[in-house]
Amino acid sequence: MTQTNLGSTPVVAAMRKWGVIFLAAGAVGLAATFAISGQQRFMADYLLGFWYFAGISVTMVFFSALQYLTRAGWSSAIRRIAENFSGFVPVIGIALIPIVADVLTGHGIYEWTHESAKTDPLLIKKEVYLNNTFFFVRLGLYALLWFAFVRYIVGNSVKQDTASDFRPSQKNWKRSAPWILLYAMTITFASFDLLMSLEPHWFSTIWGVYAFAGHFVAAIAIVTLATTSFYRAGYLREYITEEHFHDLGKLMFAFSVFWTYIAFSQYFIIWFANLPEETIYFTHRTQGGWEYFGAALVLLHFVIPFITLLRQDVKRKLTILRFAAVVILLSHFVDLAWIIMPAVGKVMAHGNPDHHSSFVFGWQEFTGVMFFGGVFLFLASRLFTSRNAVAVNDPLLHEAVEYTS
């Protein structure tokens, strides 16, 4: 048998090392942002980093649940790698505390929490949903449900490693459908609450799907990077074959196209109807420097992944696959920055006499992602140390070793 616990390997050691470095550098950077650029800018960067990695971590659990729901054999060899990246999920509740504190100060990044919202006719109507108490209850609910989600799905998957029968896997097979329904609801409403309510006058009903699509393709990109790193370093060679890379490449390709489809659907309907309350979102994001972000998104989130991953044989070439994965991770950052920063720029400009929001993007925007990236990597490295990197006792593992895609 080959090594299945990779805790002592250089790959996991590098994950731990860079996790700690990013965590420390990001924490210093976030503190500097708070000191230099103020609370709102700090909070925007915090939210950017938090949502990037919280969304990806929860989606890793969803990926696992999806494999159980479909009784997928191919993925049993790589499923645990995704599951080990869910280490951030249990601490989401703690990470939400600064967001709650920001709302409580009364001059945070959410415009609907400000004093001025009490005289805004539209926000008065939305107060039923967008009020502090209900907002906090919902945030707590997400943290709690996601914690239960990871405990159940990943917990059963880990229990299977040492079980004498297949009962843990059978439990997951039975219960993954309701958990996925719950994931769909929570990721939708969490994206409404945390991101869409940054523009409280605006709404988009496809927002949840948009958020999911971005997280899913980014999660697959991280799984691809980790799997190829282990494989290149010579680990898991008995379990992972070229076929897995081919399928991961297919998923990255498919879901970057899916994201584009959803993103364009959202843009297209608003562009065509041309109603002022809907177009504010895009008019603000296609001028004053933000139009370059939009153009970069088309390039990074669609054109480059599409062209690099279109051919069948490149999905088996690890260097190209890793390049596409890095581009996708970068594009997810650009996507979230494009959503969050213009909205916060507007809030920050509220005090200004000219009321014109400025272009808000600089070194500060990288601190939040760095911090949470560090937390994400460090917690993942801990799980890679305490658990196997392969679901060694999975009832379908033999299929994953033999299959051809």
Place this chain on the structure above:
Amino acid sequence: MTEAPVGIVGEFTDPNQVTKAAQAIRDAGYRQWDIHTPYPVHGLDKAMGVKRSMLTYISFGGLLFGISNALGIQYWMGAIDYPLNIGGKGFFDWQFSIPIDFELSILGTAIFTVIGLFHLCRLPTWYNRYQDDDSFKKATDDTFVVTIDSDDDRFSAETTQDMLRRLGAKNVHLVTATAN
């Protein structure tokens, strides 16, 4: 009127065995041969040494055909031949052209793929020299049938049959046709 050899037919019932046999036949250097299976067997094309089909390039050509048609039609009709102001939008905008570009690229790809597939599979073929053989007919039911054509350079009525038997084929026999 002489009986000319068409090829050798052998039956397999186990997909793993037929995959192993395919590798052996491929390594023996045969080129004019085929395997007929009741359902797709994963990995068999690799075992047989089938080269990657050029179908993807035909499909890509269909995509280019479809998207250039979509853009051309919309631009020519909307901006040149019959400009109409609809809802204050431009006569041609990339935004509203996307759904049609998307749909016509899919349509072009699909049509080219189907036609290309028919062409590459030589469909429709109304007659096959093996079709009256009883073993060959089982390929549509429960048997994996290997056929090695007589026009293969390495074909020899005896040694080819021996090889197939050695690989575990059942009911190996020579198929002949009446030549005039």
